Amino acid sequence: MARPTIPAEFSKLPFEQLPFSSQVPVRSWATLQNIKPWPIEYSLVFVVDRQNSQVLLGLKRRGMGVGLYNGFGGKPEPGESMLGCAVRELHEESGLVVNRFDLHYKGILLTSRPDPGTQQEKSLLRIHIYACTSWSGDPETTEEMEPKWINISDLPLEKMWPEARKYVPALMQSILQDRSNTEMLLARVDYEYLTSVQAPTSLPPLLGLSIKFENEDGDDLPMERLSGWWMAFTTARMLSSVTGDSGI
Numbered sequence: 001m002a003r004p005t006i007p008a009e010f011s012k013l014p015f016e017q018l019p020f021s022s023q024v025p026v027r028s029w030a031t032l033q034n035i036k037p038w039p040i041e042y043s044l045v046f047v048v049d050r051q052n053s054q055v056l057l058g059l060k061r062r063g064m065g066v067g068l069y070n071g072f073g074g075k076p077e078p079g080e081s082m083l084g085c086a087v088r089e090l091h092e093e094s095g096l097v098v099n100r101f102d103l104h105y106k107g108i109l110l111t112s113r114p115d116p117g118t119q120q121e122k123s124l125l126r127i128h129i130y131a132c133t134s135w136s137g138d139p140e141t142t143e144e145m146e147p148k149w150i151n152i153s154d155l156p157l158e159k160m161w162p163e164a165r166k167y168v169p170a171l172m173q174s175i176l177q178d179r180s181n182t183e184m185l186l187a188r189v190d191y192e193y194l195t196s197v198q199a200p201t202s203l204p205p206l207l208g209l210s211i212k213f214e215n216e217d218g219d220d221l222p223m224e225r226l227s228g229w230w231m232a233f234t235t236a237r238m239l240s241s242v243t244g245d246s247g248i
Contacts, residue, residue, distance in 0.1 A: 025228025035124040043086035044073040058145030095140035107185025162203040192227040
């Protein structure tokens, strides 16, 4: 039986909304309902200076993603909305001051990752993405992050999560050009324990809290590697119909 080339939930999308990047997972797409939800959802904010075509990325100094560049975000506090979480985390990690009207919901990243013990059973992680194009204050280094303005034409992709190398360049262009904030990112990512030969790309595997950098030698053992992805821009209505998320 042929592997489905598109996650079943995304088949609701209009035909004209084709993915800007896609790869069928090695072991096919599982339906979202059959993947155990991760107990926590997260926010992720990308601060973009449209006038200078730059994005503020943070180099993670500790914890998950240490040594990698990313946007700013984290998990909500008890009783906190995802939007409120995004506002608070951006300030705590970058020093920038924003309010809820400075952030625009930009979509969702759905990532399925295998259990380290069984290497089979997976959990689904939901990351809510926001665009920020207005703020006050200047970026400052914090305990968590070292912010840096970076030209969008020169993103440090080799120091970003594997899936970020697939969606961040397109997302940056959307934030620059979509001034009415109508385009929504809908992305599904699948990780599996694979050897480098089995993996569909040469992107580095995950290792501990970060990735395995190229200068770290070792045997070609099964490691958590990017297996498949499906990424497209759609409307807020279609995004909600597929995932039930609004980011509020």
